[in-house]
Amino acid sequence: MSNTQARLPRPVDSERTALKARKVSFSWEDTPLHWVPGDPFAAHTINVLHLLLPAGERWFVHVYKQVLPHIRDERLREDVIGFIGQEAMHSQAHDEVLPHLKELGLDPTPYTAQVDWLFEKLLGDRTLPPGKARKWWLLERVAIIAAIEHYTAFLGDWVLNAEELDRRGADPTMLDLLRWHGAEEVEHRSVAFELFMHVDGSYRRRARTWATAFAALVFLWQRGARFFMENDPTLADGRASFKDFYESGKQGVLPSTGDMLKSIPRYLSRSYHPSQEGSTEQAIAYLASSPAATAAERGAA
Amino acid sequence: MTPRLRTVVAVAGAALVVRRALRRRIEVSPLWPLPALEEPISGRPRTRALRLPVTGHERVADGVVQLRLEGRDLPRWEPGAHLDLVLPSGLVRQYSLCGDPEDTSSYTVATRLVEDGRGGSREVHEQVWEGSEIEVRGPRNRFPLVDAPSYVFVVGGIGITPVLPMLRAVRGRADWRLVYGGRSRASMPFLEEIEKLDPERVTVVAEDEVGLPDLDALFADLPRDTAVYCCGPEGLMAAVEARVPDGATLHLERFAPRTSSEGNGAFEVELRRSGRTVTVAADSTVLAAVRAELPGTVYSCEQGFCGTCQQRVLEGEIDHRDELLTDAERDDSMLICVSRARGERIVLDM
Numbered sequence: 028m029s030n031t032q033a034r035l036p037r038p039v040d041s042e043r044t045a046l047k048a049r050k051v052s053f054s055w056e057d058t059p060l061h062w063v064p065g066d067p068f069a070a071h072t073i074n075v076l077h078l079l080l081p082a083g084e085r086w087f088v089h090v091y092k093q094v095l096p097h098i099r100d101e102r103l104r105e106d107v108i109g110f111i112g113q114e115a116m117h118s119q120a121h122d123e124v125l126p127h128l129k130e131l132g133l134d135p136t137p138y139t140a141q142v143d144w145l146f147e148k149l150l151g152d153r154t155l156p157p158g159k160a161r162k163w164w165l166l167e168r169v170a171i172i173a174a175i176e177h178y179t180a181f182l183g184d185w186v187l188n189a190e191e192l193d194r195r196g197a198d199p200t201m202l203d204l205l206r207w208h209g210a211e212e213v214e215h216r217s218v219a220f221e222l223f224m225h226v227d228g229s230y231r232r233r234a235r236t237w238a239t240a241f242a243a244l245v246f247l248w249q250r251g252a253r254f255f256m257e258n259d260p261t262l263a264d265g266r267a268s269f270k271d272f273y274e275s276g277k278q279g280v281l282p283s284t285g286d287m288l289k290s291i292p293r294y295l296s297r298s299y300h301p302s303q304e305g306s307t308e309q310a311i312a313y314l315a316s317s318p319a320a321t322a323a324e325r326g327a328a
Numbered sequence: 329m330t331p332r333l334r335t336v337v338a339v340a341g342a343a344l345v346v347r348r349a350l351r352r353r354i355e356v357s358p359l360w361p362l363p364a365l366e367e368p369i370s371g372r373p374r375t376r377a378l379r380l381p382v383t384g385h386e387r388v389a390d391g392v393v394q395l396r397l398e399g400r401d402l403p404r405w406e407p408g409a410h411l412d413l414v415l416p417s418g419l420v421r422q423y424s425l426c427g428d429p430e431d432t433s434s435y436t437v438a439t440r441l442v443e444d445g446r447g448g449s450r451e452v453h454e455q456v457w458e459g460s461e462i463e464v465r466g467p468r469n470r471f472p473l474v475d476a477p478s479y480v481f482v483v484g485g486i487g488i489t490p491v492l493p494m495l496r497a498v499r500g501r502a503d504w505r506l507v508y509g510g511r512s513r514a515s516m517p518f519l520e521e522i523e524k525l526d527p528e529r530v531t532v533v534a535e536d537e538v539g540l541p542d543l544d545a546l547f548a549d550l551p552r553d554t555a556v557y558c559c560g561p562e563g564l565m566a567a568v569e570a571r572v573p574d575g576a577t578l579h580l581e582r583f584a585p586r587t588s589s590e591g592n593g594a595f596e597v598e599l600r601r602s603g604r605t606v607t608v609a610a611d612s613t614v615l616a617a618v619r620a621e622l623p624g625t626v627y628s629c630e631q632g633f634c635g636t637c638q639q640r641v642l643e644g645e646i647d648h649r650d651e652l653l654t655d656a657e658r659d660d661s662m663l664i665c666v667s668r669a670r671g672e673r674i675v676l677d678m
Contacts, residue, residue, distance in 0.1 A: 048629040052377075056400060081370035088636060096624040111636050112628025119635075119652075125371030139371050140364035147365055254359070 034297040036224065038217065042302035044311065046109025046215050048116050051207060051319035053200050055127040060261065062198035067262060068252070068271045069280040073205070075251030077124040078138050083175070084118035086146040087111075087219075090168045093152075097226055103218075110218040113211045120204060132260040138251060166227045167236060173223035174233070174240035177294045177301065180216035182282065183209030184305040187313055191279030199318075207317045213310035216301040230297060237294055377414070377465050377651050378402070380435070385458045389517040392486060393453050394426075394438040397464065402432045407493035408471035408581070411435055414463035416455050420649070421448035424490035424559075424581070425467055426518070429497075435464070438517055440486040465651045468658075471581040476555035478503035480546065480576075482568050484560025485510045488518055490581055491559060495525060503551070509533040509541045509564065547571045555579065595669040599678050600642055614664040614676075622678065625664075632666035639664050644674030 063070040088111050098104045125135050148154075150171075155164040186192075186209040192202060223233070249267070256265035276283035293299055314320045353360055384396030406429060410422045427436030442449045456462060473494050479502060481491050488508060498504045506529060510516035513534045522530055533541040550556075552575040558568040559581040572578045592610045597617060599606065606617040615637055619625050627637040632650035640661050647670040650663040664676070 048634050050629070050631065050633045078370075085369070092626045092636070095626055108626075108628050111626070112634040115628065115634040115636055122370055122372075129371070136368055136371060137359055137364070140366075140368040141359060141362040143365040143369050144363050147369065148363075250359075 036220075036300040037298050037303070038221075038300040039302040042217070042305075042307045044214055044307050046106055046113060046218070048109065048112030049207075049211070049314070049320050049323040051116065051120060051323045053120065053123065053204055053319055055124060055200065058127065058198045058200050060128070060131045060133060060259070062201045063192065063280060064196050066195065066275070066280060067259060067265070068256065068267060069275050071255035071259065071267070072248075072252045072272065072275070072281055074124075074128070074255055075248050076205075077121045077128070078135055078251045078254075079142055079247060081118050081122035081125070082139065082142045082146040084114045084121075086150060087114045087172055088118070090165070090172060091222075093165060094169055094222065094226060098222070100225060103221055103225055106215070106218045107222055110215050113215055117208050117211065120208065124204070133255065133258055138254050142247070167232070169219075169226055170223050170232045170236035171240050173219040174237040174294065175244070176212070176216060176219035177237075177290070178240075178244060179212040180301055180305055181287070181290050183212035183216070183310070185209075185282045185286075187213065187309055189279060195280065203317055203319050206313055207319050210310035210313040210317070210320075213305045214307060214314070216305055220299075220301045234295060237291075241291070372654075377463055379461050379463050382456055382458055382460050382462055383434070384436075385456065388438060389519070390512070390515040391441045392438055392515070392517045393441070394436060394517070395452065395456065395462075396427075397435045397437075397462065398433060399435075400433065402435060403467060404432060405429055405467035406469055407473045407497050408490050409467040409469040410471075410490070411437060411467050412465040413437070413452070414465070415448060415451040417447075417451060419448050419451065420465075421452075424471075426489040426492045429493055435467075438486065438489050468655050470655075471557075471559070471579060473497060473557075474555050474577070474579070476502065476553055476577070478551050478554045480504070480550065480554055480556045481506040481508075482541070482543070482546070482556065482558040482560070482564065483508045484564045485516065487559030487561075487564075487581070488516070488522070489559075491557060492518055492522070494557065495522070499525060504529055505546070506530045507533060507541045507543075507546055509560070510535065512536045543567055543571050547573055547576075550576055553577075557581075592668065593672075595671070596673045597669070598643075598673065598675045600675055601678055608668070613666065614662075614668065614674075618664060618676075618678070625678070627665055630665045632663050635663065637663055637665045640677035642675040642677050645670035646674065 061067045061070045063073075091107055091111050091114075095104070095107060098107060125139065128135050150168065152161070152164075155161050186205045249269070252267040252272075256262065256267040259265045272281060273284050275281040276285075293304070378399060380397040380399045380402075382395055383398045384394065386394055388394045405425055408424070409429075410424045413421050413423055415421060421439075423437035423439055425435055426438055427434065439449050439452045441453045471490050479494075479498055481494065481504065483491050483506065491506070495504070495506060506522070506525075508516065508519075508522060508530065511534070513519060513532070516532070516534070519532065523532065531541070533539075550573055554576040556568065556572050556576050557579045558565050562582075565580050565582070569578060569580070594610050595608055597606050597608055597614055598604075599618065599621065602622060604621050606621055608614050608617045613630075615625070615627050615630065619627075625637070628634045629636070633652055635650075635652050638653070638657070638661050646658070646662045647668045648658055648662060649666040649668065652663065653661065
C-alpha cells in the first residue's frame with residue numbers, strides 16, 4: 028500500500044501561482060542576426076525556437092480548447108484558461124521574429140511551412156477517424172503536450188539562469204523575449220502535466236508520448252539548426268554538428284547535454300511532478316523586472 | 329563465419345546502405361521528408377499598435393487639419409487604407425491615409441472638425457499637437473482599389489482623403505474621372521494638388537458657386553466594367569448608389585458606421601447552433617453573456633490580445649475592438665471578450 032503511495036506524483040504546493048497572460052511586445056529593428064556576438068551556432072540553435080513555437084503553441088491552444096469541456100476540477104480549469112492565454116501570446120511573440128529574420132536575409136518560410144503542416148495536418152483533428160479513435164487521439168495529444176512542456180520548463184529554467192549569455196553580450200531584446208517566455212513556462216510548468224493526469228494519467232501513455240515528443244524534438248531541432256546554418260547569408264560554409272552543441276553546452280551558451288540526458292529519467296519517474304524542479308519564485312522575480320512584461324503591466328493598468 | 333557474425337555484418341551493411349540512401353535523398357532536397365503547408369500560417373506579419381510622434385499638425389483647408397506621424401519601417405499600405413487613431417481620451421477613430429504609400433517613414437491623415445460630431449474630430453483638432461505622441465493601429469484596407477479599365481471617383485469634402493492616393497496610383501495607367509464636391513473652395517482640402525493632376529478629368533463643384541454635382545450626366549455613358557468609388561456624406565452616397573448603371577461596380581466608404589457605436593449600447597446575440605439568444609448589456613461583454621448560457625465557452629485574457637475567444641460571426645456588423653485579428657479574419661469573426669455589435673443584433677456560430 029505504502030509502495031503505491033510513494034509512486035504517485037508528488038506536487039510541491041508552494042510552487043503554485045495564479046496564471047494570467049501578459050500582453051507583451053518587442054521591437055526587433057535593432058536585433059542582429061547573430062544576436063550572441065560571434066557565435067552564430069548558438070544564436071541559430073536558439074533561433075530554432077522561433078521556427079517551432081509559433082505553430083506549436085498555436086496547436087497547444089487548439090488542443091486545449093477541445094479538452095476544456097472535459098475538465099471537472101474548477102481550479103485546474105482556471106489554470107488551463109491562464110495557460111491557454113500565455114501560450115497564445117508566446118506563439119504570437121515568436122511569430123513576430125520571423126519577418127525580421129526574413130528582412131535580415133534568412134527566410135524561414137521553407138522550414139516554418141513544414142512545421143505548420145506538422146501541427147496543422149499531421150497532429151490536427153482529422154488524423155484519425157471520428158469516434159473512439161478520435162477521443163484516443165485527443166488524449167494522446169494532451170499527453171504529448173505534457174511531455175513537451177517538460178522540456179519547455181527545462182529550457183525556461185535554463186535560460187533564466189544562463190548567465191553566460193549576459194557575459195557574451197547577447198542582444199537584450201532577444202534575451203528578454205526568451206526569459207519572459209522561459210519565466211512563464213516555469214510559472215505554468217505544472218498545468219499540462221496536471222491536465223494529463225486529470226483526463227488520463229496512464230503511465231504507459233506518458234512513457235510512449237515522451238518517446239514520441241523527445242524523438243520529434245531532437246529531429247526538428249537538429250534539422251532547424253542545420254537549416255539556419257546552411258542558409259545564413261553571412262556564413263560561407265555554415266554547418267551545425269552535434270559536437271558544436273556539446274561544446275556550446277559546456278560553455279553555457281546552450282543547455283548542457285548532460286543536463287538534458289539527466290532530465291529524461293526524471294520525467295519517466297512515477298513520482299514525477301513538474302513542481303519538483305525549477306523555481307516559481309525566480310520566474311516571478313524575473314517577470315517583475317522584465318522590460319516587456321513590466322510594459323505590459325503598465326499598459327493593462 | 330558463425331551465423332551470429334553473419335547477422336551482425338548483414339545488419340551493419342544494411343544500415344550503411346540506408347544511411348547512404350538517406351544522405352543522397354537529403355542532398356537532393358535538404359528539407360526532405362516533411363511536406364509543407366501550401367499557405368504557411370507562421371511568420372505572416374501582423375499589424376500591431378504603435379506609438380508615433382506627431383511631427384506635423386497643420387490646417388490644410390477651412391476646418392480641416394492634417395496630421396503627420398513619423399516612425400521607422402512603418403507597415404506598408406495600399407490606397408484606400410485607413411489608420412485607427414487612439415485619441416487621448418481613449419476614443420478610437422478611423423482616418424484614411426492620404427500620403428504616399430511608398431513612404432515607410434511617415435503616415436499622413438486629415439480630419440474635418442465636425443461641430444456636432446461624436447467628439448473624435450474635436451480631440452484631433454484641439455488636444456493633439458505637434459510633439460505629442462499618439463497610438464495607432466493598422467493600417468487596414470476596407471476600401472481597396474480594384475483593377476479596372478476605367479474609374480469614376482465621386483467625392484464630397486473630406487471624403488477626398490482615401491481617394492487622393494488612388495488618383496496618384498491610377499494616373500497614367502487607366503482612364504479616370506473625378507467629381508469633387510464641397511461647400512466652398514476654401515473648405516475643400518488638397519484642391520490645388522487635385523486641379524493640377526489633369527484639368528480634363530477633374531470636375532470641382534463648389535456648392536456656393538455652382539450648386540450640387542450633376543450625377544446624371546456623369547453616369548450617362550459609362551464604359552462597361554467601370555469601377556465607381558464614392559466617399560462623402562450619406563446623401564451623396566445614396567444618390568450615387570441609385571444611379572450607378574449595370575455593368576459598373578460600386579465601392580463606398582462611410583465616414584462613420586451606419587449606427588453609432590458611441591459608448592457601449594446594449595444589443596442581442598443569437599447563438600445559432602445552440603438556438604439561444606442572449607442580451608449584452610451596455611456595461612457587459614458578449615463573452616460574459618454567452619458564458620451565462622454556455623459555461624464551456626473558451627476564453628483567456630479577456631482583453632482582446634490572446635485570440636482564444638475568437639468566434640465565427642454569421643450575421644450582423646461587428647464593432648472590432650481588438651488589435652489582433654487580420655483583415656480577412658475580421659470579415660467573418662470576432663473576439664467576443666472585447667468586440668461588440670455595431671447594430672442591434674449579431675449572430676454567432678456557436
